[in-house]
Structure formats: structure tokens, C-alpha cells
Amino acid sequence: MKIVSIGGGPAGLYLAILMKKADPTHDVTVVERNRADDTFGFGVVFSDATLENFAEADAESHAEITRAFAHWDDIDIHYQGQVLTSTGHGFSGMSRQRLLDILQRRCLDLGVTLRFQTEVSSIEPYLDADLVVAADGVNSTVRALSAEHFRPEIDWGWSRFVWLGTTFPFSAFTFMFKSDAHGLWRVHAYRYNDSHSTFILETTEDSWRLAGLDAASEDDTVAFVERLFARELNGHRILKNRSLWRSFPTVRNARWHHGQVVLIGDAAHTAHFSIGSGTKLAMEDAIALAGALASHHDVSAALAAYEAERRPQVESTQRAAQMSLAWFEQTERYHGRLEPLQFAFNLLTRSLRITHENLKVRDGKFVETVDRWFAEQAGLQTGTTILAQPPPPPMFTPFRLRDMTLVNRVVVSPMCQYSAEDGTVDDWHLVHLGSRALGGAGLVITEMTDVSRDGRISPACAGMYRPEHLMAWRRIVAFVHRHSGARIGLQLAHAGRKGSTRRLWEGEDQPLAEGNWPLISASPLPYLPHSQVPRQMTRQDMDEVRADFVRAARMAEDAGFDMLELHFAHGYLLASFLSPLTNVRTDEYGGGLASRARYPLEVFDAVRAVWPAGRPMSVRISATDWAEGGFGPADAVALAAMLKDHGCDIVNVSSGQTVPDQKPRYGRLYQTPFSELIRHETGLPTMTVGAISTFADVNSILAAGRADLCVLARAHLYDPYWTRHAAFEQGYELPWPDQYTSLKTFTPRPR
Numbered sequence: 001m002k003i004v005s006i007g008g009g010p011a012g013l014y015l016a017i018l019m020k021k022a023d024p025t026h027d028v029t030v031v032e033r034n035r036a037d038d039t040f041g042f043g044v045v046f047s048d049a050t051l052e053n054f055a056e057a058d059a060e061s062h063a064e065i066t067r068a069f070a071h072w073d074d075i076d077i078h079y080q081g082q083v084l085t086s087t088g089h090g091f092s093g094m095s096r097q098r099l100l101d102i103l104q105r106r107c108l109d110l111g112v113t114l115r116f117q118t119e120v121s122s123i124e125p126y127l128d129a130d131l132v133v134a135a136d137g138v139n140s141t142v143r144a145l146s147a148e149h150f151r152p153e154i155d156w157g158w159s160r161f162v163w164l165g166t167t168f169p170f171s172a173f174t175f176m177f178k179s180d181a182h183g184l185w186r187v188h189a190y191r192y193n194d195s196h197s198t199f200i201l202e203t204t205e206d207s208w209r210l211a212g213l214d215a216a217s218e219d220d221t222v223a224f225v226e227r228l229f230a231r232e233l234n235g236h237r238i239l240k241n242r243s244l245w246r247s248f249p250t251v252r253n254a255r256w257h258h259g260q261v262v263l264i265g266d267a268a269h270t271a272h273f274s275i276g277s278g279t280k281l282a283m284e285d286a287i288a289l290a291g292a293l294a295s296h297h298d299v300s301a302a303l304a305a306y307e308a309e310r311r312p313q314v315e316s317t318q319r320a321a322q323m324s325l326a327w328f329e330q331t332e333r334y335h336g337r338l339e340p341l342q343f344a345f346n347l348l349t350r351s352l353r354i355t356h357e358n359l360k361v362r363d364g365k366f367v368e369t370v371d372r373w374f375a376e377q378a379g380l381q382t383g384t385t386i387l388a389q390p391p392p393p394p395m396f397t398p399f400r401l402r403d404m405t406l407v408n409r410v411v412v413s414p415m416c417q418y419s420a421e422d423g424t425v426d427d428w429h430l431v432h433l434g435s436r437a438l439g440g441a442g443l444v445i446t447e448m449t450d451v452s453r454d455g456r457i458s459p460a461c462a463g464m465y466r467p468e469h470l471m472a473w474r475r476i477v478a479f480v481h482r483h484s485g486a487r488i489g490l491q492l493a494h495a496g497r498k499g500s501t502r503r504l505w506e507g508e509d510q511p512l513a514e515g516n517w518p519l520i521s522a523s524p525l526p527y528l529p530h531s532q533v534p535r536q537m538t539r540q541d542m543d544e545v546r547a548d549f550v551r552a553a554r555m556a557e558d559a560g561f562d563m564l565e566l567h568f569a570h571g572y573l574l575a576s577f578l579s580p581l582t583n584v585r586t587d588e589y590g591g592g593l594a595s596r597a598r599y600p601l602e603v604f605d606a607v608r609a610v611w612p613a614g615r616p617m618s619v620r621i622s623a624t625d626w627a628e629g630g631f632g633p634a635d636a637v638a639l640a641a642m643l644k645d646h647g648c649d650i651v652n653v654s655s656g657q658t659v660p661d662q663k664p665r666y667g668r669l670y671q672t673p674f675s676e677l678i679r680h681e682t683g684l685p686t687m688t689v690g691a692i693s694t695f696a697d698v699n700s701i702l703a704a705g706r707a708d709l710c711v712l713a714r715a716h717l718y719d720p721y722w723t724r725h726a727a728f729e730q731g732y733e734l735p736w737p738d739q740y741t742s743l744k745t746f747t748p749r750p751r
């Protein structure tokens with residue numbers, strides 16, 4: 001087989017090695033524009049796990065690579081005059097040039113032809129090969145020449161960074177954060193041999209310009225860095241090597257192969273350097289491609305198999321890298337606001353790859369220190385002393401809102417049951433909510449409960465507008481208070497234009513076949529094209545709906561609820577005022593956010609005025625509509641600030657469901673970044689919800705300060721005892737109700 005690799009970086013050289021090794025009769029050539037000993041860049045970094053893959057793929061180069069390594073376990077975080085250290089991370093650094101030397105030598109030993117100083121500007125001369133490997137890096141010429149087939153997408157980061165070296169041998173992987181008159185500077189530094197380290201400096205575009213670095217030569221940059229980090233460098237020099245300021249391009253391609261041409265390494269995909277995975281991904285691509293070619297005789301089948309195997313792994317790394325890139329773009333959000341331990345924990349868990357649980361395995365002491373600090377804060381916040389040794393996991397610390405103290409940070413999310421009779425909840429709701437309260441959550445929030453008959457989503461929705469409703473809810477509240485340690489909140493709402501529809505399982509958001517009732521909304525816009533057109537609310541409607549909310553709040557007090565949550569989310573009546581997509585009014589209730597928020601805040605104020613001062617109020621919001629021109633995260637921050645001024649105690653941060661053509665980006669914890677944004681920008685406590693299902697994620701979110709409470713919906717449908725089971729798994733003792741005392745002598749064995 002004739003193979004040409006265009007590009008002699010780690011991807012191209014490693015693929016050449018693996019192919020020649022698999023079959024010495026292959027004719028393998030690597031074409032490279034640089035000379036053999038041209039260097040650019042300084043060090044590369046690999047995790048211990050990556051090295052195991054290399055050992056299996058080619059023991060010879062692996063042995064040489066490991067001989068050239070600087071290995072470290074620690075991550076040092078320099079923050080506000082302190083150095084926080086976390087250990088157990090198992091990484092190795094080596095010089096990029098050394099890596100290329102090893103790979104080039106191995107190529108030559110195996111009989112690969114290396115053609116240096118050969119610029120490829122057209123692919124035609126190489127198409128006589130059976131396989132053309134585009135390993136020509138981030139600015140791939142081959143990719144550009146066939147852009148219509150590969151369909152590349154390049155997403156440019158906002159930050160500016162420069163890749164430098166230093167003679168200072170950092171003893172750990174080091175993150176430094178330093179402010180000067182121009183802004184906040186982030187450093188990613190690691191040693192790659194006995195006497196040298198990579199030193200990447202990153203900052204915002206504004207700080208970069210303010211510091212005059214947009215017009216700086218390489219020497220100016222070096223002088224600037226040596227001045228700013230004089231103390232940390234302790235007399236050592238900064239080294240340049242094509243050290244130009246850049247923005248990070250995240251490269252993605254719709255396809256990775258076309259005919260006999262295949263993209264690998266940076267040509268196919270990039271992942272932000274802060275998770276240190278570019279060279280690893282490039283070499284793992286080579287392993288997968290060589291493997292696919294070995295098991296398929298037909299090149300095109302092999303290329304399809306290679307892409308099918310690698311794409312999910314690469315996309316997962318790119319998702320983690322994107323979270324990390326965003327963290328470094330927005331470090332100002334955390335810097336100076338978070339205490340050192342929480343800042344460090346937040347940094348270490350930024351990409352969601354490392355959780356509270358895996359960090360415990362790597363560095364149990366560090367996590368125990370974080371947990372102790374977290375428990376102390378919870379003690380201060382609730383006026384309690386937490387003496388437990390070891391400290392409780394963050395999820396099992398108390399949290400207080402006004403006079404309500406929750407025993408832990410797990411919340412059962414509001415979930416419509418579509419099982420009420422003319423608004424009256426019954427035994428289903430008693431068992432549903434009662435068992436979730438017994439299940440150990442600190443707070444149970446009822447389903448969306450409507451303040452009037454016409455305010456229901458469906459004929460089977462719960463209500464709080466008739467005396468029977470009060471009695472039925474009182475029975476449930478009494479059960480929760482008598483038999484569990486949970487507190488219970490009532491979610492109050494009016495369905496607005498999303499009302500008069502069927503039960504979830506009979507057709508979500510679909511209008512009733514018969515028995516419809518008239519709808520009202522901020523503007524006369526139907527939800528679906530075939531939905532009923534709502535009437536635009538008049539001032540009289542507003543007065544009536546406000547009075548309905550006030551009546552429901554008084555009934556909730558009588559029923560004994562501990563907390564009220566007003567529903568400003570998911571496109572229902574109050575939400576319809578907030579989004580510019582559903583509110584096109586030209587009076588004082590439409591227009592800018594302050595005007596659109598006027599009526600929802602009026603309802604909030606009216607309810608707050610009658611709801612007992614000692615009991616808290618939450619508001620659930622949709623932090624983004626996930627739709628062009630809609631309500632977005634900046635609006636959510638502004639709204640949360642208004643809510644805080646109006647006496648709201650906590651926001652429950654959800655998203656979407658405002659318009660049917662939304663384009664949400666689902667994924668694990670996909671709404672948590674909005675909670676974190678609001679919490680840090682406004683100082684208002686938050687609940688986060690959405691695709692949270694493990695206690696590792698709950699503990700991570702809390703310890704990192706991304707929310708004060710974690711809300712789980714479907715996880716609680718699946719397992720009403722979710723909190724109890726999480727306690728068991730963590731070895732944390734959560735007392736059972738007396739009726740279940742016998743469980744003390746029972747050891748669960750789920751498998």
C-alpha cells in the first residue's frame with residue numbers, strides 16, 4: 001500500500017510509524033514543509049492514561065518518550081498571594097522537539113521516507129497513493145483545498161494567548177492568576193525537561209489591547225512578561241519562539257474523509273490547550289486510523305470505521321475543552337469573588353471531567369479540606385455548628401432561606417402529574433410527594449399549581465383556588481412535615497398561552513379536542529401555529545390574575561407550605577411578559593426588559609406582601625429562550641438583580657420552552673452555567689436544574705459555588721429515594737423513619 005502523510009507533526013509521523021510497523025511492505029512517505037530540526041513551541045503534556053495507549057501501540061517509541069519525560073503529580077494554583085496545591089494528577093511533559101526527534105528517528109529505523117522542506121500547495125501530485133493522510137495541522141492546506149467535502153467550521157475564542165518558554169523549572173503544573181492595571185492575566189505553565197518550562201500567557205482582548213500588546217513585537221512581549229512575573233520567575237528568563245499573540249481556533253469538520261484522503265490531528269479537530277490534549281488526540285487518531293486500516297481491506301471502509309470510532313471520543317474531549325476554554329475566557333467572574341479553596345476547586349472541576357468524587361480518589365486530603373471549608377460556611381449561614389469528622393459531603397450540609405432551614409441541598413423539582421380532579425390533588429399526589437420527602441431530599445417542590453381554573457395547562461392540573469384545594473394540599477404538607485425532615489414549597493403559576501392543552505402523555509402542548517377555555521397572554525400570539533390564539537391581557541386581566549396569585553398565596557400559608565415558588569419560566573403567563581419573542585406590547589408592559597418585567601414583578605410584590613415575612617420565596621426563570629432574538633443570559637442576570645431588589649430569596653434557574661422552535665444545547669448539567677453566572681453576577685442564591693443525576697455532580701456543583709441547591713426532576717421519578725441512596729454510596733448516615741428502623745441490619749446489594 002502506498003501512503004503519503006502530508007505534515008510531519010506528531011499525527012503524521014506516528015501514523016507513518018504504525019503503518020510501516022503493521023506491514024513493512026507499505027511504501028510510506030511523510031512530506032513536511034519545515035526542516036527536520038525546525039522547532040516551534042516548547043513542551044507538550046500527556047496524562048498517564050494516554051501513555052498506556054502509546055505503550056500498546058508502539059513499545060519502542062513509548063520507551064524513548066518516557067525516558068525524555070518530566071513527570072509531576074501536583075497542580076499548583078497561585079491565587080491572591082496563596083499557592084494551593086492539589087496532587088494525584090499524573091501528567092508528564094516533554095519538549096515538542098524531542099518528541100518529533102524520537103518519532104522521526106523511529107520512522108527512519110522502520111524505513112519511512114521523510115521528505116522535509118517540501119511545501120504542499122496542491123493535493124494532485126499525491127493522489128496516486130492509496131491513502132493520503134492530511135496531518136498538516138490546524139491551518140491544514142489539504143482541508144482548505146477540499147473544504148466543500150470536509151465542511152470545516154472554525155470557532156474563534158475571545159481570549160488572546162501567547163505560547164512562550166522559560167528557564168524556570170516549575171515543579172508542578174502551574175496556574176497563575178495575576179492582576180495589574182490592565183486586567184487579569186492567566187498563566188498555564190509546566191516543565192518539559194530539567195531546565196525548561198512552557199509558559200502560556202492568556203488574557204481578555206481588552207486587557208491585551210490596554211497593555212499595548214496588540215502592537216508588541218516578540219521582544220516586547222518577552223519584556224512585558226518578565227516584568228509582570230519577575231517575582232514568580234525569580235530571575236529566570238522568558239524564551240520566545242514564533243511567540244505571536246493568537247486567538248484559539250476550535251476546529252470541527254462535518255466529515256473527516258473523502259475518497260482516499262483523511263484528516264487526522266489538528267487538521268480534523270482542535271481542543272483548547274488548557275486541557276492539554278492536542279498532541280494526545282493527534283497520536284490517538286493515528287492509533288485508531290492504523291487499527292481501522294489493519295482490520296479493513298477496503299480503504300474507504302477503513303476510513304469510515306476510523307471516523308466512527310474517533311468522532312465520539314474527540315467530540316467528548318472537545319466539549320470538555322470548550323468548558324475549559326470558557327472558564328479561562330471568563331475567569332474575571334470568579335477571581336476575587338471566590339475564596340481561594342473554592343476558586344481552586346472550581347478551576348479543577350471546570351471541564352466536568354473531574355468531579356468531587358474523582359478528585360477524592362486523586363487527592364482525598366484536598367477534597368476533605370474543601371468539604372470542611374464548605375461545612376463551616378454552611379454552619380455560619382445557618383447558625384449551626386457542624387462537628388462531623390470527616391466533614392459531610394457538600395450535599396449533606398444545611399442551607400437557610402429566611403426562617404426555613406433545609407437539612408440538605410437536594411431538591412425535588414416541580415413535576416406536573418396531570419392527575420388532579422378539577423384542580424384538587426389526591427392520593428396520587430400524597431404518595432408521589434410523600435415518598436419523595438421520605439426519600440431524603442431537603443426540599444420538595446410541588447408541581448406547577450395554578451391560581452385559577454383558566455390558568456391551568458390541562459384539565460388535570462393541580463390548583464389552589466377552591467377551598468377543596470386548600471384542604472387537599474394541607475393533608476400532603478402535614479404528611480411531609482410529620483414523617484420527614486423535608487420542607488415543602490408550592491410552585492404557583494398561570495399557564496397563559498400554553499393552557500387548555502392535553503395531558504403530557506396525550507400530546508404535549510397540543511390543544512384539547514373539546515372543552516377548551518379562553519387563553520390570555522402578554523400578546524395575542526399562539527404557541528403552535530394551530531394553538532388557540534390568546535387574548536392580549538388588559539389592565540383588568542392583570543388585576544384579576546394578580547388577585548388570584550395573592551389568594552393562592554394566602555391559601556398556601558393556611559395549608560402550611562414552607563416556601564412559595566412563582567413560575568416565571570417555560571413560556572407560561574408571567575414568562576410570556578419577559579421574552580421579547582412572546583411580548584410585543586407597545587404599552588408600559590412591553591419594550592425593554594425593565595418594562596417587560598414590570599407585570600411579573602408586580603405579581604411578585606403583591607404575593608410577597610401577603611406571604612409571611614419569615615418564609616422564603618423562589619422564582620423559577622428560563623435563563624435563555626435558546627432562540628434567536630429571545631431572552632438570553634444577560635437578561636437573566638438583569639432580571640435576577642431586579643428580583644433580588646424586590647426581596648426574592650433564590651432563583652431556580654431553568655431554560656427554554658418559551659417558543660416551540662427553540663434550539664437547546666442539551667448535555668450533562670447543561671443549565672448549570674446559567675445558575676453560576678447569575679449567582680456570581682448578582683450575589684443572589686440559586687438552584688440549578690437540568691440533567692443532574694449523580695451525587696458526584698451535586699457535590700461538585702455545590703463545592704464549586706455553581707449553585708446553592710441542586711434540583712433533580714427525572715432522577716427523582718426514577719428513584720424517589722435518590723438522596724438516601726446517594727448517602728449510602730457515600731457512607732453518610734441519614735436516619736431512616738422509625739418505621740424503617742430494621743434497615744439498620746440490612747445491607748443493600750443492588751447487583
Ligand SMILES: Cc1cc2nc3c(=O)[nH]c(=O)nc-3n(C[C@H](O)[C@H](O)[C@H](O)COP(=O)(O)OP(=O)(O)OC[C@H]3O[C@@H](n4cnc5c(N)ncnc54)[C@H](O)[C@@H]3O)c2cc1C
Nearest residue numbers: 007009010011033045120136137163265266273278279282
Ligand atoms: C499554545 C498551545 C499550547 C499547546 N499545548 C499543548 C500541550 O501541552 N499538549 C498537547 O498535547 N498539545 C498542545 N498543543 C496542541 C498541539 O500543538 C497540537 O494539537 C499537535 O501538535 C497536533 O499535532 P498535528 O500533528 O495534528 O499537527 P502539528 O503538530 O501542527 O503538525 C502539522 C505539521 O504539518 C506541517 N505542515 C502544515 N502545512 C503544511 C503544508 N502545506 N505542506 C507541508 N507541511 C505542512 C507543519 O509544518 C507541521 O509540522 C498546544 C497548542 C497550542 C497552540
Ligand SMILES: Cc1cc2nc3c(=O)[nH]c(=O)nc-3n(C[C@H](O)[C@H](O)[C@H](O)COP(=O)(O)O)c2cc1C
Nearest residue numbers: 413414415416447448689690691692712713714715
Ligand atoms: C414529568 C415532568 C413534569 C414537569 N413539570 C414541571 C412543572 O410543573 N413545573 C416546572 O417548573 N417544571 C416542570 N418540569 C421540568 C422539571 O422541573 C425540570 O426542570 C426538568 O425536567 C429538567 O430536570 P431533569 O433533567 O432533572 O429532569 C417537568 C418535568 C417533567 C419530566
